[in-house]
Amino acid sequence: MQIASMHFKERAHANMANAELQRNLHKIKGKFVAKRRESLTELDDFEATREAGQAIRQRALDDLDVWLEIFERNATARGATVLWAETPAEINAHVLDIARRHGARKIIKSKSMVSEESELDRAIEAAGLTVVETDLGEYILQINDYEPPSHIIGPALHKSKEEVADLFAKAHATPRKTEISELCLEARGVLRQHYLSADMGISGGNFFVAETGSVVVVTNEGNATLTTTLPRVHVAISGIEKIVPTLEDVATLMRLLPRSATGQSISNYVDVLTGVKGPGEFHGAEHMYFIVVDAGRSAVLGSELKEALRCIRCGACMNHCPVYQNIGGHSYGWVYPGPIGSILTPSYIGIENALDLPQASTLCNQCGVVCPVKIPLPDLLRKLREQQFERGLRPWTERFGVRAWSWLAAHPGLYALAMRIGARMLSWMGGNERLLHKLPLGGGWTEGRDMPAPEGHTFRDLYAKKARK
Amino acid sequence: MRVGLFVTCLVDLMRPSIGFAALRLLEAGGAEVYVPSTQTCCGQPGYNSGDRVGGRALAAKVVAEFEACDYLVAPSGSCSGMIKTHYADLFRDDPVLLERAGALAAKTYELTDFLERVLKLDAVPGSLSATVTYHDACAGLREMGVKRQPRALLAHVPGLKLVEMTECETCCGFGGTFALKFGDISTRLADNKCQHIAASGADAVVLGDLGCMLNIEGRLRRRGDMKTRVLHVAEVLAGEAGPG
Numbered sequence: 001m002q003i004a005s006m007h008f009k010e011r012a013h014a015n016m017a018n019a020e021l022q023r024n025l026h027k028i029k030g031k032f033v034a035k036r037r038e039s040l041t042e043l044d045d046f047e048a049t050r051e052a053g054q055a056i057r058q059r060a061l062d063d064l065d066v067w068l069e070i071f072e073r074n075a076t077a078r079g080a081t082v083l084w085a086e087t088p089a090e091i092n093a094h095v096l097d098i099a100r101r102h103g104a105r106k107i108i109k110s111k112s113m114v115s116e117e118s119e120l121d122r123a124i125e126a127a128g129l130t131v132v133e134t135d136l137g138e139y140i141l142q143i144n145d146y147e148p149p150s151h152i153i154g155p156a157l158h159k160s161k162e163e164v165a166d167l168f169a170k171a172h173a174t175p176r177k178t179e180i181s182e183l184c185l186e187a188r189g190v191l192r193q194h195y196l197s198a199d200m201g202i203s204g205g206n207f208f209v210a211e212t213g214s215v216v217v218v219t220n221e222g223n224a225t226l227t228t229t230l231p232r233v234h235v236a237i238s239g240i241e242k243i244v245p246t247l248e249d250v251a252t253l254m255r256l257l258p259r260s261a262t263g264q265s266i267s268n269y270v271d272v273l274t275g276v277k278g279p280g281e282f283h284g285a286e287h288m289y290f291i292v293v294d295a296g297r298s299a300v301l302g303s304e305l306k307e308a309l310r311c312i313r314c315g316a317c318m319n320h321c322p323v324y325q326n327i328g329g330h331s332y333g334w335v336y337p338g339p340i341g342s343i344l345t346p347s348y349i350g351i352e353n354a355l356d357l358p359q360a361s362t363l364c365n366q367c368g369v370v371c372p373v374k375i376p377l378p379d380l381l382r383k384l385r386e387q388q389f390e391r392g393l394r395p396w397t398e399r400f401g402v403r404a405w406s407w408l409a410a411h412p413g414l415y416a417l418a419m420r421i422g423a424r425m426l427s428w429m430g431g432n433e434r435l436l437h438k439l440p441l442g443g444g445w446t447e448g449r450d451m452p453a454p455e456g457h458t459f460r461d462l463y464a465k466k467a468r469k
Numbered sequence: 470m471r472v473g474l475f476v477t478c479l480v481d482l483m484r485p486s487i488g489f490a491a492l493r494l495l496e497a498g499g500a501e502v503y504v505p506s507t508q509t510c511c512g513q514p515g516y517n518s519g520d521r522v523g524g525r526a527l528a529a530k531v532v533a534e535f536e537a538c539d540y541l542v543a544p545s546g547s548c549s550g551m552i553k554t555h556y557a558d559l560f561r562d563d564p565v566l567l568e569r570a571g572a573l574a575a576k577t578y579e580l581t582d583f584l585e586r587v588l589k590l591d592a593v594p595g596s597l598s599a600t601v602t603y604h605d606a607c608a609g610l611r612e613m614g615v616k617r618q619p620r621a622l623l624a625h626v627p628g629l630k631l632v633e634m635t636e637c638e639t640c641c642g643f644g645g646t647f648a649l650k651f652g653d654i655s656t657r658l659a660d661n662k663c664q665h666i667a668a669s670g671a672d673a674v675v676l677g678d679l680g681c682m683l684n685i686e687g688r689l690r691r692r693g694d695m696k697t698r699v700l701h702v703a704e705v706l707a708g709e710a711g712p713g
Contacts, residue, residue, distance in 0.1 A: 013653055322640045326657050360651060362644025362658070363517060364607035379558070382517060389519030398646075402515055406523025409478070409509040410530060419482050435690055444649035448656030449687035452483070452699075459476050459485035463504060 001116050001148055004333035005345055005354035012331040012360075024160050025328050031154075032319040035263025036370070042265055043255065053256045054374040056249045057310035060210075060241075064301060067210040067243045068292065075213030078275025080288040088118030088295050091237060095120060095202065096127050098289055102233050104129065104199035110217065110224035111135040112204030112237050113152055113313065114293050116335045117348070120202075120237075121146060132194045134223040136187055140164055143171040150329030152336060153261050153315040158328050191223070201227035201285070203273075205238030206312070207253065208290070211246045214274040215290065218257060222269045234273065234285035239293050241301070241309040247272070253312060256372035260314035296348035304383050308343045310373040317367035317377055323360060332357065339367035339377045346384055355393060358384035401441075419458045427456035472500040472583075473538035475531070477548045478510040479679040487679060490707035491544040491580050497707075498588030505534040511543075513551040516559065517645055525559045532556070532569050540587070541577045544703045545678050546609020549579045554612045579609050581677060581702055585618035591625065595708030598628035601700070602671035604662070604685070605638045606678040619677060619702045626705060634669035636661075643684040659688035666697060673698035675705055 004011065015021055040046045060067055072082040085091045091114070099107065107124055109131055115121070121142065124131040133142040137156035141147040144167055149155030156164070161180055168186055169176040177183050203224050207216040215236040217224040228234045244250055250272075258264040277284035300309055318324040318338025329337035334345045334354070342357040351358075363378040371377060388394050389402075408415050429436050430453020439446050472495050476488040495502045512527030531552060535541045543549040556570040584590045603623070609615035623631055642648065642658025662685055666674045674697065676682060686699035704710040 009651070012651070016653065016657055322642070322658050322661075323654055326661070327654060359647070360654070362607070362640050362642060362647045362655075364640035364644070365611045366607070366638075366640065369611055382519070385517070385519035386521055387519070394519070398518070398650075399520075402518045402520045402646075403523055405510070406512070406515040406520060406527060409512075410526050412507040412509055415509050419478075423482055435687075442649060444652030444655075445687070447652045448691060449659065449684065450690045452683055452686045452690070454483040455485055457485060459481040459488040460506065462485050463488070464506070 008356035012327040015328045039259040039263040057373045070210040082290045085293045091118040092123035106130045106198045107200045108198040109202040110227040195226045198231045200233040201231040202235045205236045208243045217271040220268040233287045235289045237291040260316040260372040316370040320366045423454045472540045473535040475543040477545045487701045490703035490709045493707045511548045511551045542583045544580045546579045550608035550612030553577045579613045581619040593625045593706045596627040599672040600630045601673045601675045602634040602669040604676040606681045634665040641681045643681045677702045
């Protein structure tokens with residue numbers, strides 16, 4: 001996906017002024033936040049389940065190389081081929097190579113965020129092949145000239161029913177529908193033809209299971225089931241970090257994933273795909289490939305941001321983020337938005353390409369408390385801020401200001417004097433209204449807010465005076 | 470019981486009456502209050518901006534100033550949260566300071582948490598004839614576990630009626646330097662908060678962190694609301710909020 005993360009501020013500003021988008025973003029609270037809260041009441045001990053989930057993911061990461069080798073061995077033993085992609089470009093090269101090998105002309109695809117990293121769809125089309133997205137949200141975006149997704153589980157969340165109706169009427173050359181059920185039926189009719197005529201299916205992978213060499217795909221539309229079993233060839237693409245040791249582990253994580261994502265106790269479909277179709281078997285692909293992607297992940301694994309790799313892509317952090325809720329996913333400018341995106345984006349595409357993202361959080365920790373695998377998101381954002389500070393990747397005025405404050409606060413005598421002067425000056429500036437409409441060096445504050453004037457004397461001066469009496 | 474009062478830099482500069490209210494409440498609960506005169510800042514601005522060195526220097530200063538006390542209490546969930554939950558990270562490479570900071574963290578409290586759970590205050594000096602709504606500031610709520618305590622204490626205030634607003638646990642958009650760096654996003658979050666306050670019908674919004682107070686009050690006034698008061702919970706409890 002084209003990188004636009006350096007334009008975060010401008011994009012956020014524009015998105016906050018977009019009334020249509022703002023209306024659509026409101027859906028998040030009812031659709032995700034409220035439903036998640038309800039669904040958690042079904043679990044006897046959500047906190048214990050979270051801890052179990054955290055432990056499973058951490059165990060996988062701690063010995064990732066070993067689990068990956070076990071996965072490769074078990075997948076290969078069941079007739080699948082495991083391919084490794086070190087870079088996003090290698091994902092596309094592998095896919096085109098597989099398509100050539102099997103003479104595939106038409107490719108259907110269920111949702112894969114990793115394939116967004118490499119702009120796989122465009123690469124397939126550039127090679128003269130046809131690709132059709134089958135996740136309804138992704139399909140909507142594809143027919144809108146490959147508009148980027150704005151949410152990791154609801155890629156077209158930013159679109160209204162009306163916008164989708166317009167798009168369908170145009171792309172399908174059919175009378176404009178207004179009911180959601182009609183729109184779904186229309187999409188189903190179109191997609192069904194593609195399922196039946198495709199030569200190859202590409203899916204993402206929520207988990208790679210080491211002990212069985214399987215890929216687990218979680219959906220609500222059933223599109224992944226068709227994508228992975230109807231065509232002759234199935235290619236599953238996901239990151240190296242998506243490995244879990246056992247199927248038992250998947251069962252535990254599945255108690256967390258749908259609840260955290262959409263507030264469902266279980267998603268409508270959970271596909272566990274293991275090996276190629278055997279002799280006499282009816283279901284499954286004849287050829288199965290896994291593309292296991294690094295693309296920056298192993299560097300994160302060896303860094304202080306490692307915990308971010310526990311992510312199971314539920315989207316709870318963005319759904320609950322007050323910043324995301326107000327600016328939408330497109331503001332973040334790359335594949336992964338919201339709090340987790342503000343950690344993964346600088347890690348995968350370079351911190352210098354995403355300078356605002358680690359700063360674009362109030363550190364309110366709403367993300368941290370809802371994360372099903374207990375990723376300490378604010379702490380990781382702070383670590384990125386430390387890297388920025390150390391590498392001089394923040395404006396010198398900011399670095400100077402922060403250092404000057406810390407220096408001053410370390411010298412109590414001078415500090416007391418500076419605060420005494422500051423309190424008097426700001427109090428005087430507050431006038432009769434007791435409000436400051438402009439602040440020296442504080443334009444960011446006063447563009448939308450006043451600053452209440454201080455009382456005029458510092459606590460320390462008043463306290464010392466009182467003590468002397 | 471010797472309680473060290475960490476006034477916080479914002480209260481010192483902007484609203485000393487909150488500091489005196491905290492002092493009065495602690496004394497009302499029978500504590501002997503000690504106010505180190507050299508105290509300044511907990512180090513959070515540096516720490517959250519990525520300046521570990523600056524943050525660590527100020528954290529070491531706070532440890533030295535308060536470790537002799539039986540407790541450290543601050544009228545702020547944000548500053549007490551910094552001391553209790555983040556100093557350990559700052560001193561991760563310094564075993565001696567790590568241990569001292571750990572000992573201080575164990576006896577560090579947000580004001581209402583301390584009044585309610587340790588001093589077990591069941592009467593307060595203040596009274597306020599007003600309907601108020603409570604905003605759960607982020608660090609107090611999610612780092613210090615402050616939720617029930619201020620409400621329990623406010624229930625002792627004669628004349629006061631508490632109504633809950635929608636999304637009382639959602640960030641007001643302050644976020645320290647975030648409010649300066651992303652003024653428009655920060656303002657939008659503050660605006661949402663103001664709408665919820667207005668919808669609650671309360672005469673005042675009460676909370677426990679001055680940074681968030683300045684943000685909310687600043688936005689209320691810019692929106693033209695000169696009436697809704699923004700009060701620190703300590704001011705209300707101590708009776709320093711003025712007439713209702």
